[in-house]
Amino acid sequence: MTMMDKPFAITLDPGSSLANRTGSWRTYKPIYLDRLPPCNATCPAGENIQGWLFHAESGDYEAAWRSLTENNPLPAIMGRVCYHPCEGACNRQHVDSAVGINSIERFLGDEAIKRNWQFVKPATQSGKRVLVVGAGPSGLSAAYHLARLGHTVEIQEAGPFAGGMMRFGIPKYRLPREVIEAEVQRIVNLGVTITLNTKVSNIEASMQAGKFDAAFLAVGAHIGKRAYIPAGTAAKVVDAISVLRSMEGEEKPMLGRRVVVYGGGNTAIDVARSVKRMGAEPIIVYRRTRDKAPAHDFEIEEALQEGVMVKWLSTIKQAEEGEITIEKMALDDKGFPQPTGEFETLAADSVVLALGQDVDLGLLDGVPGLDVKDGTVQVGPNMMTGHAGIFAGGDMVPSERTVTVGVGHGKKAARHIDAWLKGETYAPPPKHEVAAFEKLNTWYYSEAPHVVRPTLDILRRQSTFEEVVGGLDESNALFEARRCLSCGNCFECDNCYGVCPDNAVIKLGPGKRFSFNYDYCKGCGVCVAECPCGAIKMVPEEN
Amino acid sequence: MSFQPVKFYQTGTFTVGNRLLAPEERSVQASGKRFNSINSGHRACQGCGEALGARYAIDAAMEATQGQLICANATGCLEVFSTPYPETSWQIPWIHSLFGNTAAVATGVAAALKIKQKKNPRAQEIRVIAQGGDGGTTDIGFGCLSGMFERNDDVLYICYDNGGYMNTGVQRSSATPPAARTATTMAVGPEPGNVFGQGKFVPAIAMAHEIPYVATATVADLRDLEAKVRRAMEFRGARYIHILVPCPLGWGTYSSETIKMARLAKETGIFPVFEAEHGEIKSALAIRRQLPVEDYLKPQKRYAHLFGKQPNVAVIAKLQALADRNIRKYKLLEGV
Ligand SMILES: Cc1cc2nc3c(=O)[nH]c(=O)nc-3n(C[C@H](O)[C@H](O)[C@H](O)COP(=O)(O)OP(=O)(O)OC[C@H]3O[C@@H](n4cnc5c(N)ncnc54)[C@H](O)[C@@H]3O)c2cc1C
Ligand SMILES: Cc1ncc(C[n+]2csc(CCOP(=O)(O)OP(=O)(O)O)c2C)c(N)n1
Ligand code: SF4
C-alpha cells in the first residue's frame, strides 16, 4: 500500500503489539513445577495420594485404583486398618479438616473387589526366582512388586492362611476376612505362588532347595512378650497374640467371664473388644494414663463406647485363681509411673498379657554376616541384611510396626532386589520440595465439610464381629475426593491462564497442562500468587 | 450422608476454569479460543489490573456479541499502553477518542450503526462499548457520560477504576479513596493523603439516571464480572459497569498482588460489588470471609503513612466506618 491509498490522516499500517517482546522486562520468571504433597511425603507405603485422588475426582475410579496400586496392592485392607498418617499431614486440615484419604482408599479397594479389577501381568519374565518368607503385608507387597517386575516369586508361609498379623492379629470387626482373601487372591492371579503351612526353618537351605536367586524375609513379630507376675498355679495367664490367633480357629479361647487385659497398646484394645464380643467383661489394666497409652485414641474411644473398662495408672502385682491384685501408680514429674503403695483386688478369671511381641529369628540360625540387635534384624537403606541376597522388612526389622510400614518395606525391597538381581543399584528419583500450606492460595477452594464414615450401632458392636466402620458410597466418596486441594500439582483449573495480564500462558489442552510464553511474560508473578495449589514458582532470570 | 450436595466441584466456580465442569460452564477466560481482545506485547506495567480487567470485560462482550463489537477508548493508561501509534494490542474494531469525550464518541458510533442497520436490516447487528479510566469517566468525561445516560443511548460504558490519574503520574481523581497518597494529595500535614468527604461514587450516580443496568465488579471475581458483562449486553440503552482494577504502580503494591488487592477490597467492604436495574439494586456479591480494612490498607504504599511507628487509628477507624457503611447499605454480609 502506498501512502496515497490510506484514509485521511493515516500514514502507517496498523501494526500488532506482538512486535513488542515485553518478556525482556523480566527479572524473575515463573516456572511450573510439581511439589510433593504432604500426604504423599508422609505415606509409609509411598502412595501418590494426590495422583490417585486426581482420577477419583473425575469419577474414574478404575484409573484411581490403578494409580494407587502402583505403590500399594492392598487398598481395601489399607482403607480399613491403616492409621493414615497422611491425613495427619493433609493441608486441608488448616482449611477445615483433613481429606478423608483413608475412606476413599477403602472405597476404591472395595470397588475393585466388586468389579473384579485385576493387575496387569508383566510383558516379559526375567527368569529370576525370589523366595519371600511370610505372607503378611510386607511379604505380600514385596511379592506383588517383584512379580510386576517380571520375577518368579514364591511365598512360603508357616500358617494355614495368608495375611499374617492382618489375619491372626487384627480382629474381624475391623478387617473382614473376605477383604483379605480378595486382595491376596488378586496377587496370586498376578502369578505369585503362595505355599501355605510351610515354615522355613533354615533360610539358606530353603533357598538352595528352590533354586532361588534372592530372598525377602518378612516373618513379623509373633512371640508375645511376658512380664514377670507372681502367679498362683491355678491362675490363668495367657498372651494376647495367642488369644487373637485362636479367634480364627474353631476352638475359641476359654478365658472366663472376667478378663483382665494387661497393656495399653492397640493389641490390648483389640483383645478387650474381641472378648467383649464373646460375652465376657474385659478390664484393661495399664500403668500410665490414657494420653500416654500407645494405642490410638480413636481405638480407646471405640472400646470405651463398647463397654470395655479401663484401670489407668495401675500395675498387676499378683495373680491368683479368680482374682488379681493391682497397685495404683502416679506419674512423676518426668511422666513415668511410680508405685504408690495403694493396692486393690479385682475379680479376674484370666489375665491376658498384651505387652508387645518379639521376632522369631530361628530361620536365620547360622546364616553368616547377619546383624541382629535388640531382637530385630538390621538392614541397610536398600533393605538388604548383612548377608548378600537376603533382604528383610516389616515387623522383623527395626521400624514402626504397622501394616503400612510393612507394605512400604516390601515395595522398597522389591526395587532393590530387582536391581541387585541385574547387578545394578537402585537409586530412587530425587524428591520434590514439599508443597507446604503457605504455598497454596486456598481462596479458590469451595467450602466442603468432611464426610464422616457411618458406624455400626452399639448393640451389634457389643455382640457380633460385624465390621464397625462402614464405607462411603459413590456420591460421598466422590465428594470427599474433591475436597483434595491437589497440593503442589497442577489440576488444570485454568487460573494461571486466566489471570495473566499479558496472555503469556499457553493452554496445552486437557491433561497437558500449560506452558509460558516467555516472549511476553513480564514476570509479574500474578500467576504464581493465584495458582491455588502452588504448582508455579518464580525463579531469578539469568542475565 | 444425603445432606451433602452431590454436585461439588473442588473449586466450584471460584477458579477460572475447573476441569470437572462441563466446558460450557467454564468462564470465557478458560477457553483456549477466547478472543484475547487485548493481545500480548502491550506496554502495561507488570501485573496491571487494568490490562487484565479490560481483557476480561471485552472478551466477555465479544463472546456475548459473537464478535460484533466496536469499542471507543478514552485516553488513559489503557489507551496509551495498548496503542502507541502505529501499533496496537487490540484485536477488535477500536477507536481512539479524547480524554473526555469517549461517551459522546460511542453515542455517535451507535447512532451511525443504527442508520446503517436501517439501510441494511439483514446485516448482523453491531454493539458499542465505551471505556476509560476513572479520571476520564468520573472527572473530565463526566458531562458526556451523564448525557449518554440521560438520553439512554445504546452504549455499554465501562470504567476501569484504579483510583487516580495513573497514566500521567498518579494524580488524584474524584475516585481516589480518602487518605490515599497521590502526587497531588501528599502524605503531609494534619490530614495526610486525600481528604475525606470529597469525591464521588459514579455507580450510584449512574443509578440515579435510572438507566437499564448498572454494575460494579473487580478483577478478583472473574465469574461475576463476566456474568455482568453478559447481562449488560442483554439490555438496550445506556449501561454502566465500574470495575475496580488495582494498579501496582499507583497503589504501591507488589505486581503479584493485583488480584489479591481487589479481593481484599471486596472482602473488607471497601469496594461494594453489586448490580442494579433501572435504578434499583438487584444483587450484591456477598463477602465470603470478612476482614478488617487494615488487611487491605497495609500492603499498599499509598496508605503507608497510616502505619508508621504509631498507626493512625483515627483515620483507619474512619475508613473502617466507610467499609461498614457499604456493608450495611449494600447488604454485603448476606448478599442479595
Ligand atoms: C492385634 C494387632 C492389631 C494390629 N492392628 C494394626 C492396625 O490396625 N493397623 C496397622 O497398620 N497395623 C496393625 N498391627 C500391626 C501389623 O499387623 C503388623 O505391623 C504387620 O502385620 C507386620 O507385617 P509383616 O508382614 O512384617 O508381618 P506379619 O503380618 O506378622 O506376617 C508375618 C508372616 O510370616 C509368617 N512366618 C513367620 N515365621 C515364618 C517362617 N519361619 N516361615 C514361614 N512363614 C513364617 C507368619 O505366619 C505370618 O503370616 C496390629 C498388630 C497386632 C498384633
Ligand atoms: C484533555 C486532556 N487533559 C489531560 C490529558 C493528559 N492525560 C492523559 S491520560 C491522563 C490520566 C488518565 O487517568 P484515568 O482516566 O484515571 O486513566 P488511568 O491512566 O488511570 O488508567 C491524563 C491526565 C489528556 N490526554 N487530555
Ligand atoms: S489436600 Fe489432597 S494433596 Fe493436599 S495433603 Fe490433603 S490429600 Fe494430599
Ligand code: SF4
Ligand atoms: S502472570 Fe503472566 S506476565 Fe505475570 S509472571 Fe505469570 S505469565 Fe508472566
Ligand code: SF4
Ligand atoms: S493456576 Fe491452575 S492451571 Fe495454572 S498451574 Fe495452577 S493449578 Fe494449574
Ligand SMILES: [Mg+2]
Ligand atoms: Mg485511573
